[in-house]
Amino acid sequence: MSYNIYHNLLIKASSKEVFDAVSQPEHLDNWWTLKSSGKPELNSEYNLNFTDTYNWFCKVSKVKENESFHLKMTDSDKDWNPTTFGFDLEVKENATYLKFSHKNWPENNEHFKHSSFCWAMLLYDLKNYLEKGIIIPFEERN
Template identity: 75%
Template sequence: MSYSIFHNLEIKASPKKVFDAVSQPKHLDNWWSLKSSGKPEVGSEYNLNFTEEYNWFCKVSALKTNESIHFKMTKSDTDWNSTTFGFDLETKEKETLVKFSHINWQKDNHHFKHSSFCWAMLLNGLKNYLEKGIIIPFEDRN
């Protein structure tokens, strides 16, 4: 049995702007990671650096430009290693519906539940970044 995290949110921005914010390192660093690298291409490796202790890697496992991107974790902590997270984007009238998923967790433990909470907070940060230009300093993100 595996466990999954799902969050849906609407962002007042075009699918292209949302896609860039969840796939381009220069944008990821404004709402999620401390320093990241990678290219939005299937098979491309991303480095997601949060601290020296949390210097993780993943690969793009699925991609449709401006529609969806999914990342398979390759080097992270034990709980995240088996997981894949991603963003599916759906065009609405003046906004984009973001369907976020983080699937294949092996345990329904504290880390799984804490990660779900953190994703909700980070996705709200993504929304504020795209809608209002707010960048929360890395050390203030939870």
């Protein structure tokens, strides 16, 4: 059995702006990572760096420009390693409906629950970044 996280939200931005914010390293670093690298191309490797201890790697498992972007973890901690997370986008009247998923967690443990909460907070930061241009310094993010 595996466990999944789902969060959906409406962002008042174009699907291109949302896609770029979840797939382009220069945008990821403004709402999620400390520093990241990668290209939104199938099987491209991404480096998601949060600290020296949390310096993770993943590969693009699904990508369709301005519609979907998913990453499969390849080198992280034991809970995240079997997981895939992604963003599916749907245009809704001058906005983008973002459907987030983080699938295949091995256990419904404290780390799973904490990560679900963190994703909700980070997605709120993503919304504020795109709608209001707010960038929270990395050390102040939850």
